Amino acid sequence: MFGVRPFGNLSFGACPDPADWPTVFIGALEFTISTEYRIYAATEEWITGSDDIPADQPFSGALAQPLQFQRSIVGSDGFSGFVQGQGELVISNADGSYDFLPQFYALDGRDQQVRMGRADLPFRQWHVVFTGTATDSHIDETDFRISLQDYGYKLDVPLQARTYGGGGGIDGGADLAGKRKPRCLGYVSNLTPVLVRAQAQLYQVNDGPVRAVTAVYANGAPLGFAGDYSSAQELLAISIPEGRYATCLAEGLFRIRFLLDGEVITCDVEGDASGSGFAGTVGQVVRRILSLATVIADPDGLYLPSFAAYDAAYGRDCGYYADQNSSATVSEVLSLLVGFGGYIGFRRNGKLQIARFASPAGPPMMRFDDTHIRDIRREKLPSGLSPPPWRWRVGYGRNWTVQDSDVAGSVPAARRAFLKEEVRFAVAESNGVRTNHPFAQEREVGGYLRREADALAEAQALLAMHAAPASLYRLSLDAQPFGLEIGDDVLVTFPRFDLAAGRLLVVVEINENAAEDAAEIVGYG
Known part of the structure; x- marks a missing residue:
């Protein structure tokens, strides 16, 4: 039996053994x-039972298609x-009731939830097989169709x-009106x-606090540091020595005193430090973006085991910057x-999860045979x-402002070389793969990791995984794997x-297609 719960706090119940799955479905919709x-x-x-939620609630026998749904991470690359x-469910409208x-x-926009369980079990013991929202609906002379999607x-x-x-002031002049405030994350x-x-030579690197502005450059040449101040007002009130910069980390601001004559001002930043403080690894930055820019609650909207596992295995520093034109x-x-x-x-x-694709290692969640x-x-x-x-080339150490000609004469050669290139690459390669596959490819990926060692580890892992023989298998099943992720x-x-x-x-x-008591999965290995 399947249940649809697209409203409120109603709870439905637990997933039985596949051999015991009946073909009775239940559903509820909110308009x-x-x-x-x-x-x-x-x-x-x-x-429902008298101790269920909702209690003693009758269901009509009109649910024709409890759930048809598809999800995939297979792309061309x-x-x-x-x-x-995406998917849908269908309720019969043959009698014109709807x-x-x-x-x-x-x-559309109303939360939907589908659960599965045996008819002899209460709602509270049923297993969630879908949580998301309705995107559209259509009613004709026979069917009432509801289009579904997850929370993507x-x-x-x-x-x-x-x-x-x-x-004016820290809210920008007319030239910035309507443009986005910058967002700086990680390194x-x-x-x-x-x-x-402009008159005060006041710059912003993040809409909110940052951990540090570690360097400021004029045409690639570093300026000296003149201190940090607790507010924009204090920062604007001070007198800054020539060739130096001062910060207000609490508001993501800095000021300089420099004779501007075509100079390009850039800086190095350890970014957003709001909420729980600075976020520097990929998993941490993902969570920070979710909390700053979406309605997804942290931690209640996240599948926390996935974030813990991700940071434990891939706790790599990263960085991203979005300027006013992003x-x-x-x-x-x-x-x-x-x-x-x-x-x-x-x-x-x-709940939202984060993961790295990896070759299967077990133990298996389910077993299938003939x-x-x-x-x-x-396939x-x-x-x-x-x-x-x-060969895998994984980018790291992104330079967010490429500079070739506009570089001061005092800038050393190593810094000049850095400024000329947007991204550096760590490389892992196998001549054995190229020998076995004369048309073997070269892939270039990434570019947001901070360190070469992390990029190299990533390149080596990609090479090892995809050099091994593997295939895709599409399985049509008469069982219902409504518990698989x-x-x-x-x-x-x-x-x-x-x-x-x-x-x-x-x-x-x-x-998955509950009405046909069938499912199709694609597996890699």
């Missing part, structure tokens, strides 16, 4: 404009990025929504700050920060991995290909 209207439907007439899922709804109620839309928002007012080198007040969205920036092989997405319970498998197909790997790359390992045993002795695969795509 709102100025008033609330709820629908309770099931594939058979059903009623490989397995990474931002995971989004014909009136479009005239008075709206469904919550990340399709600007990295920085706050803008300058243009009224950022040689960024171009926003000139907020139009970057949260989803775009998060995809850049986790890099190739990293992915972010919402789990079935609606008693469960209706059909199995071996081609993504084009970015077939033929396999023989993207990234889970499964054990597949089948008398074809290299599966006869059993092979661990990592799940990279899930397609």
